Amino acid sequence: MRRVVARFENGEDASDAEDDLREADFEPERPDIENPFFDPSARPPEARGLLWGGLIGGIVGVAVLLAMAMDMIWFPRLSPFLTAGRLTLVTFGFSIGVAVGGFVGGVWGMLRGVPDPEGPRVEVMVPDARVEDVRNRLRDHDATRVDDAVTHHGSG
Incomplete structure (x- = not known):
């Protein structure tokens, strides 16, 4: 049923x-x-948080790793990642950004009330x-x- x-x-x-x-x-x-x-x-409120958090996190992740690859910023412990090619860095940055941003966005969405x-x-x-x-x-x-x-x- x-x-x-x-x-x-x-x-x-x-x-x-x-x-x-x-x-x-x-x-x-x-x-x-x-x-x-x-x-x-x-519609569950966490869905919107997951979507926007994942998109923004992915973009920020790509920007940070590309900036590291072009020597615009430097994090001492993360420098071994820079031996990878740019496509690998973009993929890795996007994946990590989506995971972190999606989690944060989902939590943020859960804290919001469900609309009447x-x-x-x-x-x-x-x-x-x-x-x-x-x-x-x-x-x-x-x-x-x-x-x-x-x-x-x-x-x-």
């Missing part, structure tokens, strides 16, 4: 989607999710075989976001 949650711009579209799902023998409801981390339609969901939501429990049908029905009623999460596995 899957739990499909859709977000809408206005209540009229959400009501139309609920009516359509009832006609198709589903039981939609308006979810009351107190913790946004359990809402499959909420905007607009009404509709939730429906669906067997795995009918998930695409429900997702298409919700999109037909102008859902701005449709996500699902597995609730449990089993026959049914």
